[in-house]
Amino acid sequence: MKQGAFAFMPPLNEDQVREQIQWVLNQGYCLSVEYTDEPHPRNNYWRMWGLPMFDLKDAAAIMYEFQSCKKAFPDCYIKINGYDADRQGQVVSFIAYYPADMQ
Template sequence: MRITQGCFSFLPDLTDDQITAQIEYMLSKDWAVGIEYTRDPHPRNTYWEMFGHPMFDLKDAKGVMMELDECRKAHGDGYIRMLGFDNSRGFETVMMSFIVNRPTDEPKLHMQRTDVNGRSQVYAWDAR
């Protein structure tokens, strides 16, 4: 199973050149760039661990790519995503996020639907 979250989730994994192009787009919008990682990619797990600090006032994508390389060294066996934050309204709003690293063996999830009480349905899932 392939985890699909954020922008580009149904496309093949982005290359480093494509990631750099997306970072340049975020920087052209004056968005702060952040890097997060997790081992639990469940869609309800919206709070991933932040790697370092959000990169405010950064003007060069190479700085973000250096930080991404460090995150890959430390957490390369998990999921890593890139986020673009817009603070033009006085608070941070995630404008863009996409996965930039996946583990070699992604977890398998199994969804079980059970009909109960007439038309009601109950869902359960387990990792395999």
């Protein structure tokens, strides 16, 4: 099953995830981390890891949250979302981690 911005590319490695997070931050968006064990495109109910990171401007801090989520839920899909305060909605989303059996 494929979905998201990078769905037809190989899974992103840690450096590529960090680069994408930095790009989202450079656009002025805030980020959140979500996870699920059911990645179907019609599944709108991913669980949020913590709260949206409105005040974080450092990719390393967001990577820490991403890695903590991955460690806590190694069998789940994890995605990164970017929110634009001006548009008041999500503008970026990509799956940053696939479980080992899906890679």
